[in-house]
Amino acid sequence: MSGNGMNWVKTGSFLLLLFVLFILCLGARVTGIIEHEILGLLLSVGLLLHAIRHGSWFFNFGQGQWGLRRLLSTAVNWLLAAGFIFLLVTGIALSPDLFSFLGIESGMLTRQLHSGVAFWLLVLMSVHLGLHGKMLAKKMGNLLGRQWLLPLSIFTLLLGAIGFIDRMLFEKLFLGFSFDFWDPARPISLYFIFYAAVALALTVVVDVCIASLEPKDALVPKSAKHH
Numbered sequence: 001m002s003g004n005g006m007n008w009v010k011t012g013s014f015l016l017l018l019f020v021l022f023i024l025c026l027g028a029r030v031t032g033i034i035e036h037e038i039l040g041l042l043l044s045v046g047l048l049l050h051a052i053r054h055g056s057w058f059f060n061f062g063q064g065q066w067g068l069r070r071l072l073s074t075a076v077n078w079l080l081a082a083g084f085i086f087l088l089v090t091g092i093a094l095s096p097d098l099f100s101f102l103g104i105e106s107g108m109l110t111r112q113l114h115s116g117v118a119f120w121l122l123v124l125m126s127v128h129l130g131l132h133g134k135m136l137a138k139k140m141g142n143l144l145g146r147q148w149l150l151p152l153s154i155f156t157l158l159l160g161a162i163g164f165i166d167r168m169l170f171e172k173l174f175l176g177f178s179f180d181f182w183d184p185a186r187p188i189s190l191y192f193i194f195y196a197a198v199a200l201a202l203t204v205v206v207d208v209c210i211a212s213l214e215p216k217d218a219l220v221p222k223s224a225k226h227h
Helices: 003-009 012-025 033-053 068-094 108-130 133-144 146-166 169-174 188-216
Strands: none
Touching: 012 033, 012 108, 012 188, 033 068, 068 108, 068 188, 108 133, 108 169, 108 188, 133 146, 133 188, 146 169, 146 188
């Protein structure tokens, strides 16, 4: 890919696209299965480009010093990579449309694992975003004005808490309830808004926690805080 293409991969618009694609992929029962498969493939391509663009996050073990933040960031990056690869593989195995020609047999366990891992990836993605909270806050501040950051964060936390309860995410994450349901009488947009709000609320929580712990992370000098 050309330098200009890889530069676009680094832009906020591209990151927003990845976020939207992931949230849309959580709604297979809402969007339809073949649409879910297409969205999943687009997300996979985007994540591959994102991983290539930031390859140092995965293999830059010998440079700089290690602290709690860097340990957490590296672990989350590898877990995200493994999780999305798992989703791609199980998604292909489950595919009734785009990859049905492969003739791969899959059962209920594969479907449960595919859904369960997706919900945990929602959490990991939020942690990943929260670890880059300063950068995101700066972009939002430039876009909306810094005076709106606190009210927007409070609103996001409240809506995220409502979404967490409404989408029964505790049950999905810890009790093995891996399937979703949406009342067709409710606006479909609310389904995606709730999941997006949960992800963003967790991002805010992680950012606040990192900000409070960072001064104590003495192993990481300012010169080494590059991601």
